[in-house]
Amino acid sequence: MRNLFSVTGTMIAAVSLATxxxxxxxxxxxxxxxxxxxxxxxxxxxxQFRGKTVILEWHNPGCPFVAxxxxxxxxxxxxxxxxxxxxxxxTINSGAKGKQGHMTGAEATALIDRQDIQSSNxxxxxxxxxxxxxGARTTPHMYIIxxxxxxxxxxxxxxxxxxxxxxxxxxxxxxxxxxxEMKSGDxxxxxxxxxxxxxxxxxx
Amino acid sequence: MTFDFRxxxxxxxxxxxxxxxxxxxxNRLGNTELNVPATLxxxxxxxxxxxxxxxxxxxxxxxxxxxxxxxxxxxxxGMSFDWKLPTGVTAGKPQFPVPDTLLISGIMNYVxxxxxxxxxxLTLPKDARPGPLPISVKSEWLSCTDEICVPEQDELSITLQxxxxxxxxxxxxxxxxxxxxxxxxxxxxxxxxxxxGLFRLSVPLPANVDxxxxxxxxxxxxxxxxxxxxxxxRDGDRLILETGARGDELDTITGVLKIADxxxxxxSATKGEVAMTGLPLASDGxxxxxxxxxxxxxxxxxxxxxxxxxxxxxxxxxxxLKAISLAKAGGNEAEVxxxxxxxxxxxxxxxxxxxxxxxxLRASGAAVGWAFQLQDPRIIFVLLALVTAIGLNLAGLFxxxxxxxxxxxxxxxxAAGSFxxxxxxxxxxTPCTGPFMxxxxxxxxxxxxxxxxxxxxxxxxGLALPFLLLAFVPAIRSRLPKPGPWLDGFxxxxxxxxxxxxxxxxxxxxxxxxTDALGLSLVFLLxxxxxxxxxxxxxxxxxxxxxxxxxxxxxxxxxxxFALPGEDAMNSQKLANTSAATLPSEPFSETRxxxxxxxxQPVFAxxxxxxxxxxxxxxxAAIQRSETAEAFEAADVAVLMGDWTxxxxxxxxxxxxHGRAGVPLYIYxxxxxxPMILPQILTVATLTELVNGSLQSAMVDQSL
Numbered sequence: 064m065r066n067l068f069s070v071t072g073t074m075i076a077a078v079s080l081a082t083x084x085x086x087x088x089x090x091x092x093x094x095x096x097x098x099x100x101x102x103x104x105x106x107x108x109x110x111q112f113r114g115k116t117v118i119l120e121w122h123n124p125g126c127p128f129v130a131x132x133x134x135x136x137x138x139x140x141x142x143x144x145x146x147x148x149x150x151x152x153x154t155i156n157s158g159a160k161g162k163q164g165h166m167t168g169a170e171a172t173a174l175i176d177r178q179d180i181q182s183s184n185x186x187x188x189x190x191x192x193x194x195x196x197x198g199a200r201t202t203p204h205m206y207i208i209x210x211x212x213x214x215x216x217x218x219x220x221x222x223x224x225x226x227x228x229x230x231x232x233x234x235x236x237x238x239x240x241x242x243x244e245m246k247s248g249d250x251x252x253x254x255x256x257x258x259x260x261x262x263x264x265x266x267x
Numbered sequence: 268m269t270f271d272f273r274x275x276x277x278x279x280x281x282x283x284x285x286x287x288x289x290x291x292x293x294n295r296l297g298n299t300e301l302n303v304p305a306t307l308x309x310x311x312x313x314x315x316x317x318x319x320x321x322x323x324x325x326x327x328x329x330x331x332x333x334x335x336x337x338x339x340x341x342x343x344x345g346m347s348f349d350w351k352l353p354t355g356v357t358a359g360k361p362q363f364p365v366p367d368t369l370l371i372s373g374i375m376n377y378v379x380x381x382x383x384x385x386x387x388x389l390t391l392p393k394d395a396r397p398g399p400l401p402i403s404v405k406s407e408w409l410s411c412t413d414e415i416c417v418p419e420q421d422e423l424s425i426t427l428q429x430x431x432x433x434x435x436x437x438x439x440x441x442x443x444x445x446x447x448x449x450x451x452x453x454x455x456x457x458x459x460x461x462x463x464g465l466f467r468l469s470v471p472l473p474a475n476v477d478x479x480x481x482x483x484x485x486x487x488x489x490x491x492x493x494x495x496x497x498x499x500x501r502d503g504d505r506l507i508l509e510t511g512a513r514g515d516e517l518d519t520i521t522g523v524l525k526i527a528d529x530x531x532x533x534x535s536a537t538k539g540e541v542a543m544t545g546l547p548l549a550s551d552g553x554x555x556x557x558x559x560x561x562x563x564x565x566x567x568x569x570x571x572x573x574x575x576x577x578x579x580x581x582x583x584x585x586x587x588l589k590a591i592s593l594a595k596a597g598g599n600e601a602e603v604x605x606x607x608x609x610x611x612x613x614x615x616x617x618x619x620x621x622x623x624x625x626x627x628l629r630a631s632g633a634a635v636g637w638a639f640q641l642q643d644p645r646i647i648f649v650l651l652a653l654v655t656a657i658g659l660n661l662a663g664l665f666x667x668x669x670x671x672x673x674x675x676x677x678x679x680x681x682a683a684g685s686f687x688x689x690x691x692x693x694x695x696x697t698p699c700t701g702p703f704m705x706x707x708x709x710x711x712x713x714x715x716x717x718x719x720x721x722x723x724x725x726x727x728x729g730l731a732l733p734f735l736l737l738a739f740v741p742a743i744r745s746r747l748p749k750p751g752p753w754l755d756g757f758x759x760x761x762x763x764x765x766x767x768x769x770x771x772x773x774x775x776x777x778x779x780x781x782t783d784a785l786g787l788s789l790v791f792l793l794x795x796x797x798x799x800x801x802x803x804x805x806x807x808x809x810x811x812x813x814x815x816x817x818x819x820x821x822x823x824x825x826x827x828x829f830a831l832p833g834e835d836a837m838n839s840q841k842l843a844n845t846s847a848a849t850l851p852s853e854p855f856s857e858t859r860x861x862x863x864x865x866x867x868q869p870v871f872a873x874x875x876x877x878x879x880x881x882x883x884x885x886x887x888a889a890i891q892r893s894e895t896a897e898a899f900e901a902a903d904v905a906v907l908m909g910d911w912t913x914x915x916x917x918x919x920x921x922x923x924x925h926g927r928a929g930v931p932l933y934i935y936x937x938x939x940x941x942p943m944i945l946p947q948i949l950t951v952a953t954l955t956e957l958v959n960g961s962l963q964s965a966m967v968d969q970s971l
Contacts, residue, residue, distance in 0.1 A: 127418050163415050191372070200341040200374050224344055225407065226418030255514075257488045261416040262342035265372035 088197050090254050094206070094214040097193045099155065099186040102171045107153065107184050114210045116150040116245065118238060120182065121157060121194065121263060123164030123202035124174055127226045128260035132203060133178050135228040138220070141238055142181035148242060154182040157194030159266030164202070165189070191265040201260035205238050209245065216241045218256030303328045303410035307402075307423035308384075310442040313430045316395040319359075320427065323384040323445050324406065331412045336366035336377035338486050340493045343376055343416070344409040346385065351403040355392030358404075362386045364448035365523055365531035368482055371413055375493035377484055378411075384445040391429065400427040443916035450523040450533040451911070452929035454947075455880045457536035459520060466491050466512035467541035470524055470534065473504050476878040478526045478548065481506065485522040489514045502545025504880060509543055532878065562718050566725045573618075573729020582696045582730070584661055584761035588754075589688055590737055590747065600741070607731075607738030609682040613689025615727035621693075622723025626716050644780050645828045648788060651772040652795050652824050654695060658765035659796060661758055665803030693727055695768075791827030798823060849891040850899060855909035857921065860936075863905045869958070870936040871899065874909040874918060881947060882931040889949035902958040 088094055098108045109117065120138070123129055132138040142152045156171070158164035166174065171185055188194050197206060197217075207216035221234035241251045306325040314320040324346075326334050335343045350358045364383050369376040389402065403424035410419045430436075457470040468483060481499050485491045495511030506524070518538050525531040577586050589610070659665065737744050777785040802816040853859060855872055863870045873890060875882040889895060899906065909918045911930050922932055925944060933945035935957050945953060 125415065127416060195373065225347075226344075226409075227407070255489070258342075259344060260342065261411070262371060262374040262376065264414070265374070267372055 088206075088214050088217070090214050090217060092214060093212050094208045095193075095196045096212075097196065099188055099193060101184040101186050102168045102175065104168065105184070107186060109153075109208070110212065112151045113212055116145075116148075116210060116242070117208040118145055118150055118152045119197065119206040119208070120152065120154045121199045121202050121204040122154045122185075123156065123158050123261060123264060124166065125163040126202045126261035129202050131226050131228050132220060132231070133180075135231055137228075137231045137236075138203070139179055139181045141220070141236060144239060145242060146181060146183065148246065150242065151184075152182040153184050153186055154180065155186045155188050155193060155199075157188040157191045157199060158264045159189055159191060162264035162266070163261075164264055189266070191263070191267075194263050194265065199263050201258040202263060203260055204258040204263070207238065207241050207245075215245065215251055216254050217258075218253075219258045219260075222256065224257070224259035301410065301419045301421065302332045302412075302417055303334045303408065303419060305406065305408070305421050305423060307404065307425050308439060308441070309425055309427055310439050311427075311436050313428045313436055314389075314391055314400070315430060315432050316391055316397075317393040319388045319390040321442060322387050322389055322402070322425070323442065324361075324387070324423070325382070325384045325441075325445075326379065326408075327382045328380065328410070332410050333369065333376075333378040333380045333412070334383065335409055335411075336379070336484065337361070337363050338377060338484065338488060339409070340368075340377040341374045343378075343411060344407075344418070346406060346408040348387070349405040351405075352389070353395075353400060353402075355395065356400070356402075357390050359388035359390065362449050364445070365450050365525050365529055366484060369413075370494065373494050376411075377493075383448065384441075386442075386445055386449065395429050397429045397431055400429050402427060443919075446916060446919050448529050450525075450531040451876075453524075453532040453534040453879070454882070454929050454931065455534070457534050458539040458541055459536045460539060460541040461490065461512045461515040464512050466508075466510050467543065468508040468536060469541045470506045470508070470532075470536075471504060471880040472506045472524075472532075473878055473880060473883060474501065476526070478506070480525075480527070481508075481548070482525045483508050483510075483522055484525065484531075485520055487517055487520050487522075490517055490520060499548040500543055500545040501548050505545070506548075507541065507543055507545060562721070565722050569722045569725035570729035570732070573726040574732050576696050576726075576730050577733055582692055584765050585657070585688065585692045585695070586733065588661075588758055588761060589685075589692075590733065603744075604738045605682050606685040607734045609685035610689035610692075610734050611728070611731035613686040613691075614693040614731040615689075615724050617690045617693035618727030618730065619720055619724045622720055622726075625723075626719055644776055647772055647776045648791075648827050649824060650695070651769060651776065651788075652792060652827065653691075654765055654772060655769045655792060655796065656799060657691075657695065658762045658769060659799050659803075661762035661765055663755075663759055663803075664796075665799050666806055689731060693730060696730060788827055791823055794823045794826075795820060849893055850896040850906060852906040852908035855907040855918065855921075857917070860907060863907075864936055864938075867938045869902060869904045869938055870907060871904050871954070871957075872907040872909065872932075872934045872936070874911055874922065874930045874932040876911040876930050878912065879930050885931060885933075885947075885949045889951050889954055892951050894951050895954045898955040898958045904958055 094109070096108065096110045098106055101107050120142075124133075129138075145152050156164065156166065158166075168187075171187075174180070175185055186193075193199075199206075201219075203220045205216070205218060205220050206214060209215050216237065218237060220238060221231070221236050223230040223234035235253075237253055237256055240253060244251050303326055306327070308323045308325055310321040310323070328334055335345055337345045339345050346361070348358070348361060352358060363385055364379070366377045366379060369378045369380075391400070401424065403422065405420065405422045407418065407420040410417050453470070453472075455471045457468055459466065459468045461467075472478075478499075478501075482497060483491075490513060492511030492513045497508055497510040500507040500509075519535055521533070521535045523531045523533050576582055737747075773785065773789070776788060780788070798816060798819045805816075852873075855874070860870060860872065875886065877883075909915070909921070909930075909932075911918050911922075922929065925932060925934070931947055933947075933949060935943045935945060937943065937957075943957075945957075
């Protein structure tokens with residue numbers, strides 16, 4: 064009879080462990096492969112870029128923190144610089160239908176054109192599967208994967224968690240910083256930082 | 268254009284609106300265009316040089332909007348402050364009220380949905396000159412609905428007056444409410460550990476502090492997985508939390524433990540070992556599922572326990588004879604079923620009532636467990652008399668007219684008789700329930716009261732189950748031995764387990780009241796037996812001695828109760844436990860304090876709270892000690908006690924005035940001397956020396 068209670072305790076522990084935790088990817092591990100469709104209907108798979116550095120950027124055009132980096136041209140400049148170094152830049156929209164920031168292919172194409180977005184592909188993750196696998200919580204939320212498929216950076220775009228474009232000048236751009244250190248063979252000094260922005264507008 | 272950019276346009280417009288007004292700073296009382304408008308308030312419009320004044324950012328989110336705690340959680344941004352202060356004036360750290368959780372699609376936000384106030388203390392330099400004191404601050408915060416976010420900012424200003432010492436000082440009463448919503452400093456340090464992706468935290472919190480849906484808000488980022496469910500265990504004076512970890516970089520952390528709406532404690536924690544000991548306290552995510560599982564398991568345990576109880580010496584005799592009496596009624600199905608249901612009702616009702624009493628006692632703060640009734644020698648004595656009487660009845664010493672344990676087998680029991688038999692069985696069963704109820708009782712601590720009562724009822728159903736089976740499955744009934752002359756012998760034999768129960772109760776009683784007193788109790792027990800014998804003798808002769816017997820029985824039992832010596836000792840024990848009044852005290856108030864000081868009496872004031880371990884430790888080790896009490900009495904020290912268990916604005920202000928954010932605080936006011944703040948760890952010597960010191964000085968004064 065007394066054992067009944069410890070059995071009960073174990074059951075509770077099992078119940079709480081069964082609840083899915085935010086399944087974040089860990090730095091230093093092989094990043095989860097995925098397949099998503101881009102604005103042009105093309106299927107893009109992460110593993111097809113092995114050998115190249117890949118940057119993932121979570122995006123929501125309605126989020127003021129995303130607007131801070133796009134209206135100021137900061138994100139486009141970062142994208143351009145990364146791609147000039149031979150990196151692949153995947154912009155991912157995990158906004159569910161009916162939620163803020165969700166776009167059709169045509170709407171996204173027009174946005175890319177209008178804001179001169181420089182990413183390699185703009186991907187739709189309407190069901191939020193990839194976003195949740197990576198534990199993407201905010202827009203923007205940045206990830207860098209090296210040529211061997213290993214996750215080497217995750218976190219914010221920079222270290223000034225504000226919506227004020229004037230702060231960009233004094234901020235350290237963590238993506239450019241990491242790319243520079245990767246190029247020179249140094250260890251990445253800031254491999255993890257706190258992402259800031261709006262929450263990702265997942266379906267559920 | 269074919270695409271819809273209205274949302275983006277609206278967002279940008281909001282940003283523009285929020286940014287634009289910053290250019291023309293003005294002293295507005297709330298910006299109505301903001302979704303979470305802020306108003307800057309001061310607790311007092313006037314302030315003296317060298318003193319401090321509390322300011323509040325009173326935030327009033329519009330419906331559906333929310334603002335963020337200092338650590339916003341998975342997404343969002345905390346609040347920033349850019350002060351413009353006159354030279355020498357300093358602003359303290361902002362103090363945020365206890366936040367709420369808001370989980371959207373697995374993303375955890377730490378927010379405020381209703382009005383809230385962030386407090387900041389401004390301290391003036393000693394040389395501040397009287398006159399206006401302009402304060403201005405530019406603040407930024409994030410305002411969100413469940414769908415969208417808008418960064419907002421405002422430039423707020425207020426002009427205070429620096430006044431000479433003793434100048435008018437009217438306090439804004441709203442600040443009492445603002446302060447009550449702040450987390451209170453716990454006063455003791457917690458411990459945390461990170462291993463295998465799990466974050467554990469052990470917080471010192473006395474076992475009797477009520478907790479409702481606890482949640483731990485960590486201030487530092489990167490350690491706790493905010494979205495992961497938090498499970499809590501309670502182990503004596505510690506509350507232990509387990510949740511998902513995200514990193515392991517820090518050695519000290521700070522945070523707020525919320526224990527009810529708008530109630531929480533702030534504390535810091537250092538890295539150490541934390542084991543998940545104690546009993547689980549279901550919470551948040553795991554609550555509904557975990558509770559359902561727990562209820563299901565505990566109910567099963569209670570049913571099984573109840574079923575097994577039928578075999579216990581205190582119940583088996585009643586059960587077996589009752590069962591046979593049911594079997595003999597074989598001819599009338601409906602009657603058998605009615606009797607069984609009445610018996611079940613009696614059992615379930617008494618089991619549930621005992622459970623309800625138990626829960627009630629627990630709720631009122633008594634540390635009782637199941638079989639709590641056996642902690643009271645009076646109840647043991649009543650049970651002893653009852654069990655002995657049943658034993659004598661079974662042995663054939665007397666018969667009872669209504670409650671029937673199998674005698675008068677040819678006669679049918681009424682439904683009422685069955686009901687009372689069931690009630691009696693459940694009550695008499697309690698001494699035997701201990702080991703069976705341990706598991707189910709553990710569950711009743713964790714479960715809401717209704718669910719706990721269901722478990723007690725389940726115990727009753729389990730106890731009555733054999734009867735229900737007998738009544739509703741005729742096949743079982745037909746297998747029972749037919750009543751006959753052997754049954755009388757069986758009934759008498761069943762008196763033996765009943766008397767065994769009596770011996771068990773005598774032993775229990777002896778342990779509580781000692782052998783001398785036990786002897787006296789047994790004399791009363793013998794009286795009970797003799798009365799019943801006499802009653803039985805009357806029955807044989809066909810005389811009705813019922814009324815007289817009842818009166819004599821009541822007299823004997825009451826006499827037995829009054830003869831119990833444990834009563835006084837027990838009451839004083841109870842008093843000592845509840846009020847711990849070795850050193851009596853009056854409730855603290857500033858008025859009473861100044862009265863006492865004006866009368867020249869020395870005063871010892873102490874501030875405590877039920878949730879403060881340090882306070883309780885000091886009280887046990889130094890304050891509530893006879894040495895201290897004697898010394899204080901000899902020196903005629905008045906004792907004032909401020910209880911901060913619930914937030915009390917008067918005590919909050921008093922603590923703040925003495926530079927304390929929380930309890931404990933110990934102050935000694937020697938007559939005509941400056942108040943002396945005592946260390947946070949007290950010893951008997953610290954306290955007695957204080958008074959002896961004042962005695963000595965008083966003697967010196969007299970000799971002069």
